Amino acid sequence: MTMTDSRPDAGRSAVTRRPMRLFRNLSSKLALMPLIFTAVVIFLGGTIWTIVYSFTSSGLLPRLNWDGLSQYERLWSSRKWIVSIENLAIYGFFSLIGTLVVGFTLAALLDRKIRGEAVFRSIFLYPFALSFIVTGLVWQWILNPELGLQNVVREWGWTSFNFDPLNNPEIVMFGLLIAGLWQGTGLIMCIMLAGLRGIDEDIWKAARVDGIGTVKTYIRIIIPMMRPVFVTSLVLIGAGIVKLYDLVVAQTSGGPGISSEVPAKYVMTAMFGGQNLGQGFAASTMMLVMVFIILIPWAYLEFGGRKNG
Amino acid sequence: MTVENASVSIKNLDLSFGAVKVLQNLNLDIVDGEFLVLLGSSGCGKSTLLNVIAGLLEPTDGQIWIKGKNVTWAEPSERGIGMVFQSYALYPQMTVEGNLTFGLRNARVPKDEIKRRVARAAEILQIEPLLKRKPGALSGGQRQRVAIGRALVRDVDVFLFDEPLSNLDAKLRADLRVELKLLHNNLENTMIYVTHDQVEAMTLADRIAIMKGGKIMQLGTPAEIYGTPQNKYVADFIGSPSMTFYDGTVDGTVMKIEGHDLPLGAYQFTNRPGPGTPATIGIRPEHVMTGDNLRSAPYQTDITVDLVEPMGSDTLIYCHLAGQPFRFRMDGSAVVRKGERITIGIDPARASIFDKDTEERL
Amino acid sequence: MADIGILAATKSAEHPVYRMIDGPRGAKPKNRFSRANIIVYGTLFVVALYYALPLYVMIVTSLKGLPEIRVGNIFAPPLEVTFQPWVKAWQEACTGINCDGLSRGFWNSVRILIPSLILSVAIASINGYALSMWKFRGSEVFFTILMIGAFIPYQVMLYPIVILLREAGLYGSLTGLVLVHVAFGMPINTLLFRNYFASIPEELFKAARVDGAGFWAIFFRIMLPMSLPIFVVAVIIQVTGIWNDFLFGVTYISSPDRYPMTVQLNNIVNSVQGVKEYNVNMAATLLTGLVPLVIYFASGKLFVRGIAAGAVKG
Numbered sequence: 001m002t003m004t005d006s007r008p009d010a011g012r013s014a015v016t017r018r019p020m021r022l023f024r025n026l027s028s029k030l031a032l033m034p035l036i037f038t039a040v041v042i043f044l045g046g047t048i049w050t051i052v053y054s055f056t057s058s059g060l061l062p063r064l065n066w067d068g069l070s071q072y073e074r075l076w077s078s079r080k081w082i083v084s085i086e087n088l089a090i091y092g093f094f095s096l097i098g099t100l101v102v103g104f105t106l107a108a109l110l111d112r113k114i115r116g117e118a119v120f121r122s123i124f125l126y127p128f129a130l131s132f133i134v135t136g137l138v139w140q141w142i143l144n145p146e147l148g149l150q151n152v153v154r155e156w157g158w159t160s161f162n163f164d165p166l167n168n169p170e171i172v173m174f175g176l177l178i179a180g181l182w183q184g185t186g187l188i189m190c191i192m193l194a195g196l197r198g199i200d201e202d203i204w205k206a207a208r209v210d211g212i213g214t215v216k217t218y219i220r221i222i223i224p225m226m227r228p229v230f231v232t233s234l235v236l237i238g239a240g241i242v243k244l245y246d247l248v249v250a251q252t253s254g255g256p257g258i259s260s261e262v263p264a265k266y267v268m269t270a271m272f273g274g275q276n277l278g279q280g281f282a283a284s285t286m287m288l289v290m291v292f293i294i295l296i297p298w299a300y301l302e303f304g305g306r307k308n309g
Numbered sequence: 310m311t312v313e314n315a316s317v318s319i320k321n322l323d324l325s326f327g328a329v330k331v332l333q334n335l336n337l338d339i340v341d342g343e344f345l346v347l348l349g350s351s352g353c354g355k356s357t358l359l360n361v362i363a364g365l366l367e368p369t370d371g372q373i374w375i376k377g378k379n380v381t382w383a384e385p386s387e388r389g390i391g392m393v394f395q396s397y398a399l400y401p402q403m404t405v406e407g408n409l410t411f412g413l414r415n416a417r418v419p420k421d422e423i424k425r426r427v428a429r430a431a432e433i434l435q436i437e438p439l440l441k442r443k444p445g446a447l448s449g450g451q452r453q454r455v456a457i458g459r460a461l462v463r464d465v466d467v468f469l470f471d472e473p474l475s476n477l478d479a480k481l482r483a484d485l486r487v488e489l490k491l492l493h494n495n496l497e498n499t500m501i502y503v504t505h506d507q508v509e510a511m512t513l514a515d516r517i518a519i520m521k522g523g524k525i526m527q528l529g530t531p532a533e534i535y536g537t538p539q540n541k542y543v544a545d546f547i548g549s550p551s552m553t554f555y556d557g558t559v560d561g562t563v564m565k566i567e568g569h570d571l572p573l574g575a576y577q578f579t580n581r582p583g584p585g586t587p588a589t590i591g592i593r594p595e596h597v598m599t600g601d602n603l604r605s606a607p608y609q610t611d612i613t614v615d616l617v618e619p620m621g622s623d624t625l626i627y628c629h630l631a632g633q634p635f636r637f638r639m640d641g642s643a644v645v646r647k648g649e650r651i652t653i654g655i656d657p658a659r660a661s662i663f664d665k666d667t668e669e670r671l
Numbered sequence: 672m673a674d675i676g677i678l679a680a681t682k683s684a685e686h687p688v689y690r691m692i693d694g695p696r697g698a699k700p701k702n703r704f705s706r707a708n709i710i711v712y713g714t715l716f717v718v719a720l721y722y723a724l725p726l727y728v729m730i731v732t733s734l735k736g737l738p739e740i741r742v743g744n745i746f747a748p749p750l751e752v753t754f755q756p757w758v759k760a761w762q763e764a765c766t767g768i769n770c771d772g773l774s775r776g777f778w779n780s781v782r783i784l785i786p787s788l789i790l791s792v793a794i795a796s797i798n799g800y801a802l803s804m805w806k807f808r809g810s811e812v813f814f815t816i817l818m819i820g821a822f823i824p825y826q827v828m829l830y831p832i833v834i835l836l837r838e839a840g841l842y843g844s845l846t847g848l849v850l851v852h853v854a855f856g857m858p859i860n861t862l863l864f865r866n867y868f869a870s871i872p873e874e875l876f877k878a879a880r881v882d883g884a885g886f887w888a889i890f891f892r893i894m895l896p897m898s899l900p901i902f903v904v905a906v907i908i909q910v911t912g913i914w915n916d917f918l919f920g921v922t923y924i925s926s927p928d929r930y931p932m933t934v935q936l937n938n939i940v941n942s943v944q945g946v947k948e949y950n951v952n953m954a955a956t957l958l959t960g961l962v963p964l965v966i967y968f969a970s971g972k973l974f975v976r977g978i979a980a981g982a983v984k985g
Contacts, residue, residue, distance in 0.1 A: 024807070025805055025807045027805070027885065027886035027887065028801040028805035028806075028807055028810070028886060029807060031797045031798075031800075031801045031886070032797075032798060032801050032802070032810065032813065034794050034798070034853075034857075035794070035798045035802075035813060035814075035817060035857065035861065036813050038817065038820075038854045038857050039813045039814075039816040039817040039820060040813070040816065041835075042820075042828060042831070042832065042835070042854050043816060043817065043819070043820030043823065043828065044816055044820070045831065046827070046828035046831035046832060047820075047823055047827050047828060049830075049831045050827050050828070050830060050831060053830075062830070062834070102718075105714075106715075106718065109711055109714060109715055110715075112711055114711060114712070114715070120715050120719055121975070122968070122971075123719045123722050123723050124718070124719070124722050125967075125974075125975065126722070126726070126964065126967055126968070127722060127725070129911055129960075129963040129964055129966065129967035129974070130915070130960045130963060130964070131914070131915030131916075131917065131933050131959070131960070131963070132915070132917065133915075133917050133933045133936055133937050133959070134915075134933075134936070134956050134959055134960040135725075137936070137937070137940050137952065137956045138725040138728065138729055138953075138956060139725065140940075141728065141729075141732065141745070141949060141952070141953060142724070142725060142728055142745065144745075144949075147740065147741070147745060147949070148745055149745070151744070151745075152744050152745060152746055155744055182721070182722065182725065186722075190975055214707075235822075239822050242824055243824055243825065245917075245918060246917040246918060246933075249917070249937065249941075250917075250937055250940075250941070253941060264824065264826055267826040267829075268826065268918075268922075271826075271829065271830060272922065277830065280826075280830065281830070283826075284824060284826040284827045284829075285827065287824040287826055287827065288823060288824060288827050291822055291823065291824060295822055360877070363877070363881060364880075365877045365880060365881075384880070384883070385877075385880045385881045385883075386880065386881060386882065386883030386884075390881065391881070392877070392878065392881045394874040394877065394878060395874065396872050396874050396875075397874075398872060398874035398875045398877065398878035399878075400875065400878075400879070400893055401897060402896035402897060411879075411882050411884070411892075412881070412882030412883055412884075415882055415883040415884050415888065416883050459878070459882075471874075
């Protein structure tokens with residue numbers, strides 16, 4: 001690897017081996033091949049493929065026979081799809097609010113320098129280690145009308161107590177919500193707690209010297225300071241909501257009737273149950289649109305705003 | 310100077326990140342055995358330049374020559390350099406010995422040769438007892454010695470230092486500074502040293518290159534940089550506390566500033582300006598004369614003391630002169646009180662005069 | 672109050688005059704049963720019940736006999752402890768197709784988990800290292816696509832992957848599922864490693880380059896020995912993620928013989944045939960949750976660190 005050219009006035013062009021652009025940093029490029037394949041072929045390519053085929057009349061097998069928007073027309077005239085969307089909206093709204101409120105409140109309580117913080121934290125977080133299948137099956141059992149919670153409360157003497165969400169189409173989504181919150185709030189609590197711990201101790205000292213109460217300090221000072229943490233939480237919860245599938249399969253199988261169907265389940269049924277690929281592609285494309293509706297404002301706030309600021 | 314007797318030679322070097330030009334058409338020749346300090350405030354490009362010399366950053370244009378070889382496209386390890394970093398950058402999981410020998414093992418240097426070099430470096434730096442320890446068990450000063458040792462065992466001609474003393478406390482920094490100077494005297498290697506600390510620069514350097522915005526503002530010995538700064542930036546940057554500047558005009562042998570005509574009889578003009586040229590004069594606090602020295606002052610005036618700042622060895626006096634804040638240094642034993650009126654003397658020959666527009670020395 | 676201050680400043684604490692003055696002195700006494708404390712601990716306790724209850728219910732139900740369940744209360748501890756439901760869940764529970772229990776699913780999950788885990792952690796660590804220390808033109812673009820991909824609903828990519836796997840002759844096999852896990856685990860773990868390696872001082876990397884180490888030498892000899900904690904975090908994320916997966920298992924495994932544990936569990940519990948054996952169902956559910964629960968309780972703070980690292984920076 002010696003440099004041969006040692007003439008003092010050698011022109012720039014006369015100097016040795018400049019490696020070709022493509023082969024510079026070659027090890028790094030080779031090492032990233034799996035990543036490049038995953039990102040470009042699976043993620044990007046797969047997404048484009050699905051979007052393209054959502055405009056075809058594919059049934060049992062994917063075929064490129066153009067069918068315009070008819071898959072989408074059929075989708076939006078399907079009662080099951082409309083119910084799925086409504087269910088997702090209900091679940092999403094309450095899950096978002098519930099997770100943020102419960103997650104933040106628990107984090108704030110744990111941040112009060114309490115005894116046994118580690119024990120409480122492990123109890124709040126362990127459901128997050130469990131799968132949605134396990135979560136759904138446990139809560140299916142607890143919410144069992146004959147033998148579960150309803151029965152226990154009646155035995156205690158409140159004989160008119162009525163709580164049977166899994167068999168009541170009106171409130172079945174709340175049955176799922178109880179299980180969903182149980183599984184997911186621990187994560188948000190942890191993120192919020194990390195955010196709270198990241199806040200300068202001096203802020204608390206200043207608020208105390210100024211005589212501002214604890215609750216007021218949280219609402220007026222701490223929460224506004226935690227904006228990035230809330231944004232992260234929102235994105236995480238939002239992305240999780242759209243993916244809601246396993247929990248429904250395990251806890252209600254979409255029932256009673258179609259009253260707890262969700263878009264992800266609609267897609268799966270169309271693609272792998274109903275041999276109706278085109279519907280599956282159109283419905284999954286709609287799911288993608290939903291995610292973008294959540295993500296674009298966030299991306300704009302996170303990255304677009306920063307450039308101007 | 311030609312490239313042959315230069316140890317490191319930088320030619321027309323450009324580096325830009327996107328639209329940001331970090332280094333602009335930079336030329337610098339460093340003589341064999343010279344201790345060159347790159348000095349400047351943060352973001353001036355000094356560390357970038359060092360990284361380009363080391364081969365850790367690629368220039369956009371231009372060449373780097375080390376020991377008569379064009380190394381512009383060579384790998385860092387092929388350039389015959391050793392480098393010492395601010396954060397020491399010791400490999401935490403290796404012992405001191407492992408740290409010292411990692412590069413040699415990579416280069417497949419024979420075992421007994423490695424042993425010989427480690428023994429020599431350890432002896433020079435007095436780190437023999439530390440060889441089996443991990444960096445985590447060392448103090449900051451010891452870590453920096455090991456980092457220097459890592460450069461030393463490479464047996465190279467050029468040492469690059471990237472703010473090596475900045476992470477140490479003040480006393481240790483002063484001690485290691487002296488050791489570095491002694492090391493340079495012993496080894497007689499070329500050393501390129503980046504710092505933002507002007508005391509380090511003045512004490513260590515054979516020559517200092519003061520950088521700003523990716524350009525070298527002045528290259529010269531510490532005495533030249535201090536005594537005859539080539540432009541207002543260098544004048545302002547060097548010296549602590551810094552110069553006080555007055556805007557005025559040069560008229561033949563007189564510098565006119567608000568309310569004062571300073572005689573320029575003994576001032577060595579680099580290029581004598583025409584009458585009425587707008588100019589800026591900079592006066593160092595330590596060049597103001599008081600008490601017994603007043604007799605030799607070409608110009609005297611009275612001021613009222615606003616504030617006294619005793620520093621022990623000397624005392625800083627804050628006052629107003631020619632309508633703007635002015636400060637000067639007195640002997641530490643002088644007794645001055647706030648509100649007192651005292652006479653001060655100024656010797657314009659020791660001051661620096663700059664063109665008001667170009668800010669170049671006149 | 673001012674005179675106390677003066678006294679305190681002028682007289683020593685032992686001085687009799689000082690002791691005679693009444694007023695606050697020393698640490699302020701705390702009321703452990705203050706209203707605020709009762710609210711804080713009360714709330715935490717009630718909420719903790721909600722979180723702890725399902726685990727408790729799973730355990731007690733799985734230890735009861737069926738007759739006791741039919742007449743009793745789900746919160747009551749078992750009158751007569753029996754491990755029969757556990758044995759049955761493991762060895763004999765029926766999915767509607769076969770009746771050899773969850774053990775089959777367990778071993779399938781193990782056979783999926785181990786190669787997925789090794790491959791995905793190895794690839795993600797190399798990705799993170801290359802992306803943080805050996806950037807090249809375009810590397811950030813690929814990384815961005817990968818991270819956006821993490822937000823795309825899986826359903827969008829399911830079918831194209833079916834085609835890819837079928838072309839490769841891997842559709843329906845455990846190998847195919849392993850590759851799917853590697854691909855979908857890549858964004859979060861790459862992000863994790865990239866952030867970790869980016870936090871290692873750049874000077875260390877520069878020093879290694881001056882010492883003549885290349886891409887792989889720096890990775891194996893400098894970076895790997897420094898990054899054990901982050902490997903543990905990645906392993907925790909991957910073990911729970913892969914073990915808990917249902918969607919990919921049900922999509923890419925064609926034969927019930929090879930279904931992972933979650934899919935088999937769902938089939939056992941939600942099968943419509945026969946009498947509902949709630950105790951066996953809960954034992955099966957607990958068995959399925961056991962691996963991630965053990966990981967969770969054994970790893971403690973690292974689990975928290977893992978999800979915080981993965982989530983907050985994401």
